[in-house]
Amino acid sequence: MRVTVVTIKDVAHRAGVTKQTVSNVINKRPVVSPDTRKRVERAIADLGYTPNLLARGLATGQTMMVGLVVPNITNPFYAELVEDLERSLETEGYSIALCTTYGDPVRARRQLEILRRRYIDGLILADDGSIGRHVDLLTEVGLPFVLCASETEYPSGATVVTFDHGRAGYLAAQHLRDLGHREVAVVGDIPAHEVRLEGAHRALAEASITVAPSRIRATRVSSRLGGFEAAMSVLTEHPEVTAVMASHDLLALGVLQAAAELGRTVPGSLSIVSVDDIAAASQANPPLTTVAFAKQRMARKSAGFLVRALKSGQHRPGVTSLSPELVVRESTAPPSRN
Amino acid sequence: MRVTVVTIKDVAHRAGVTKQTVSNVINKRPVVSPDTRKRVERAIADLGYTPNLLARGLATGQTMMVGLVVPNITNPFYAELVEDLERSLETEGYSIALCTTYGDPVRARRQLEILRRRYIDGLILADDGSIGRHVDLLTEVGLPFVLCASETEYPSGATVVTFDHGRAGYLAAQHLRDLGHREVAVVGDIPAHEVRLEGAHRALAEASITVAPSRIRATRVSSRLGGFEAAMSVLTEHPEVTAVMASHDLLALGVLQAAAELGRTVPGSLSIVSVDDIAAASQANPPLTTVAFAKQRMARKSAGFLVRALKSGQHRPGVTSLSPELVVRESTAPPSRN
């Protein structure tokens, strides 16, 4: 099926040199006389030659591919992260191989195995909480990687870029507290976002506010629908609640929907705050107050660390924790008196 | 950096055979005696050997990778399509290389060039309308591909899977018409969705309804925000409008937001219909009436065609047009009398 393809040999032949000379000009090694360089470049242009990356990869051990492992890409957080990562990486000349795990450790392992056999140069993994289990595989084969960590514990000795999830939760709850809310409910992706919620509890505790366990709902699914169901249940049982803290925006969008369903205006009769700042948060109605994670900074940092490791050949473990920032929009207001 | 890796030679040595025998057992060629097969399999297991896909690709000309080219993945339509495609393809043993074009033809070309140099086996392209220009490159190098076509014209001689966009528009507008709407505005991704809108005009014309040009708004950007701005402008200028047809769901979500902003309840005082049926459509408030494109069927068909072409080595051009279906939810109702 494949049409004949022009190789380094064809170029060499046409330029009247050997293929290693062609290789030298391709790789810009300064050992070629200007004259023959010109000849070779002509031949390359005439023939439309481009090096076979497979062959090069086999010979050099460098494929210029890095793997990106994420739970999925229909979740906008990961979609946005992947796009940012791709942009950062491609400016460095790397192509990306995308792997989705769907949160399935078996699947993740299989995918990693295949990437390894394709001899990618390195990996960036967006931890879904189960990635930690596969780090052994990575270190075992000596594949450089950096972890865009979720808040769950990450392995020591790894290069990780993470957000300060505890602080994110703290900032969100502090905002509610400072607005004067005392009747707060929590809709959370539990246990995945435990740390965020702990931060929230800390902020509330500082104002002697405690959130009864019955006002904390874990979502069945990590989606808008999950947030909706959780909010419906908690708001129905506890109508006195004036504010809901969601552990991430997708859930908050569901809470928003539940509020509409229950006839509670936002922020007039219910305040909603969450964490993430995905694009949809600012486009919601009303736009969501949330604590922003700078995905783009995470992407740049991670890509930077990986590229440095690949270039230097040195592994430099360490944890970089990025600070989240409260973004006040229109889903929060002081509690109304009625 | 890379730790020592076990090769076919190591296996051969340990099993006391030559590497071509190992190759024979790996590729399940029925020429190996049960006895030596066992020995080799033992050696493979002991050493944890897995074939180097780069080397194999170079030797066979098959990389078992297929490229997926989409405009972006933050648009949920493409994200969902990519996930479906990946699932279909991986069951056939293919890994995917993802390319995002961001609608930039230059970028698209560069990416395709790189994929070609990586010797992927084939391609699936989700047309953003500009892909057509690159088909020459693909046919030139003889790379099998299938086009998940947008509605713009596609090259002849290609294998394409598309939706009947005209019918989609027709169904959407017919629904509004049958509900009794006569004052209709259009928010469209123009010219990308020209065909959908033509279908819509046809349905309306059948009831002698014409949509004045001033009631048709092209969006600046193909996003929620674009839909919002377009709807704000058209609804402000034409408050008598009772229904809006959007050319895709993302825009419709923006229209929904505009309706809220303008104090028009949906569907009480304004009906909204669109085309696509992305996940967010059913999760909107109210859930959107829309015309569904079965992305999953598109993904399966496309993957199926490509895989068949790869296996048979035969290119079979043709256009498969999938039928859309109206999904009535809660964003549409008869016009109110006031």
Add this chain to the structure above:
DNA sequence: CTGAAAGCGCTTACAG
């Protein structure tokens, strides 16, 4: 500065 040789890890005919 250029060319002959060996090698990356696999597969594919082709003898024995």
Add this chain to the structure above:
DNA sequence: CTGAAAGCGCTTACAG
């Protein structure tokens, strides 16, 4: 059924 040889398209020392 097994082994020796050549080749996929590149690169990397190493002579000249």
